[in-house]
Amino acid sequence: MKRPLFMVPILLVFVFNNIICQTDNNQGSNVQADLVLRNGKIVTVEDQWPHVSALAIKGDRIVAIGGDRDILKFIGKETEVIDLNGRLAIPGLIEGHGHFYSLGASLMELELRYAKNWDAIISLVAAEVEKIKPGTWIIGRGWHQDKWDVKPQPNVEGLPLHHKLSAVSPQNPVFLSHTSGHGVFVNQAAMQVAGITRRSVDPPGGEIIRDERGEPIGMLREYAAQPVRDALATYKAQRTTKEIDADMRRQVALASQYAIENGITSFQDMGSTWEELDHLKVMATEGNLPIRMYMAIQEPASEMAEKLADYRLVGYGNNFLTIRCIGEKVLDGALGTHGGWLLEPYADLPRSSGLNVTPVKEIQYSAELAITHDYQMAIQGIGDRAARELFNIYEGQFKIHPEKQDHRWRIEHAQVTHPDDLPRYASLGVIPGIQGIFACSDGPWVVDRLGIERTKERGYIFRSMAESGALIMNGTDPPVEEISPIASFHCSITRELPDGSIFQPEQRLTREQALRSYTINNAFAAFEEDLKGSLTPGKLADITVLSKDIMTVPEDEIPETEIVYTIIGGKVKYTWNR
DSSP: OOOGGGHHHHHHHHHHIIIIITGGGTTTTTOOOSEEEESSEEEOOOSSSOEESEEEEETTEEEEEEOHHHHGGGOOTTOEEEEOTTOEEEEOEEEEEEOHHHHHHHTTSEEOTTOOSHHHHHHHHHHHHTTSOTTOOEEEEEEOGGGOSSOOSSEETTEEOTHHHHHHOTTSOEEEEETTSSEEEEOHHHHHHHTOOTTOOOOTTEEEEEOTTSOEEEEEEEGGGHHHHHHHHHHHTTSOHHHHHHHHHHHHHHHHHHHHHTTEEEEEEEEEOHHHHHHHHHHHHHTOOSSEEEEEEOSOHHHHHHHHHHHOEEEHHHHTEEEEEEEOOOSBOOGGGTOSOOSSOBTTBTTOOOOBOSOHHHHHHHHHHHHHHTOEEEEEOOSHHHHHHHHHHHHHHHHHOTTOOOOOOEEESOOBOOTTTTTHHHHHTOEEEOOHHHHHHHHHHHHHHHOHHHHHHHBTOHHHHHHTTOOOOOOOTTTTSOOOHHHHHHHHHHOBOTTSOBSOGGGOOOHHHHHHHHTHHHHHTTTOTTTSSSOOTTSBOOEEEESSOTTTSOGGGGGGOOEEEEEETTEEEEEOOO
């Protein structure tokens, strides 16, 4: 598949000339802008006019870009003018991979990312028990055993046993998601209500971690957690319809505000339920979606076969809601939980090569449905075995349906890629949905998982992907990581670990590559490059203004960058209060 990005600036030159270059001829002087940004360094991400100092907005669209003097004629009595004072303005940042409702829910739960060890988590749960009634579930997210300062004792493969947790919460089921989202740790009360005992067998695509006596320790990998998830769902089902709607609206509000405060104007969600999609459509119909959403469906293929045609939406609610993707039906698990599906065994767990979570046949059937109903595929492939299986499935469908073109199918995360498969991104037009921040958060421990040579050859090879001709996306996978595009941008170009060392310096992206990965490339990956991703007349007025020029300041200053304004559809949705 050829990516027609080179055509965008050529087509826009005509528009630009008619609006800006004929300013002296008084063309367009009858247009009074609603909002003007001036006196800034505006990076358009367009080759023809890469830098301007001002732009004008009418309604939800950009109507003009150019110098400050060029834009003066668009300023009327009712025009709001923002003086950027030399600050950097860029196309509105697009989160390329996240889980929207989970992000909102995580902001209503225990935050475990900053717990230094297992005992700290026990203390957080114990404090929560004091606030609630017996029988109430305690939900938390964000722990990672390889980030603790002390290994729990006793442990199994570095994972704690549930007994301390169960002792402080005997009457409250506890459900603590691993930061990757690919495993949960539960207490005895949760296992009891879910019916998990030493007699329970490992389900396909999952594993109950056990001690030397065969007793479950509380750690459930992938589908082994499904009985507890079902028990939690039953508990939540006791809410009234009004309570469910209120909770979901709060999730949308919290996730949206968190994203907007971080400069995000569009959010690509990689897997939602029918219920969540219906809810978003209601909010889009009401005009109440605060942020633009690109949604993927994560439901069984048997159900999708009946519903896909009815759910497909493009640009609904004034370009605030699109549903045209199937994902993130995970083919494998996460490296952090030894679930990523590898071609060879883990260096630190030789008994395992990871997990095939969703059966390959299910993914194949989903691909058939996607290509038939004109949906994109965006499937998780973390390990090199998972990536290879996805390449094979995708290529097979492309050959069966040569009449179908411009697929833009994606492999999400793409953390481990075999050298033989690297050229297939460009040759097949498959997009690697990377998260730059993962190189820095996983860097301290991933060599333990893969070994030195395999990590260097296959792990987090983002620059190699770009140089192979692949289109590089970017994101943070919230709530797995904080939704900070600044942090992900910084990691993408530095690969600097917490101890100051550099993880695979040869895989650092350039600043231009990193900026494009968060703007026009993410727009292209959602078929929206004609609407967003660059700043040019006719496109949506989605803009992010930063306190520092991340394209030129020293690298160590980038993490200090603040979001000054987040503008969506010409409306200022966030202003930095210094």
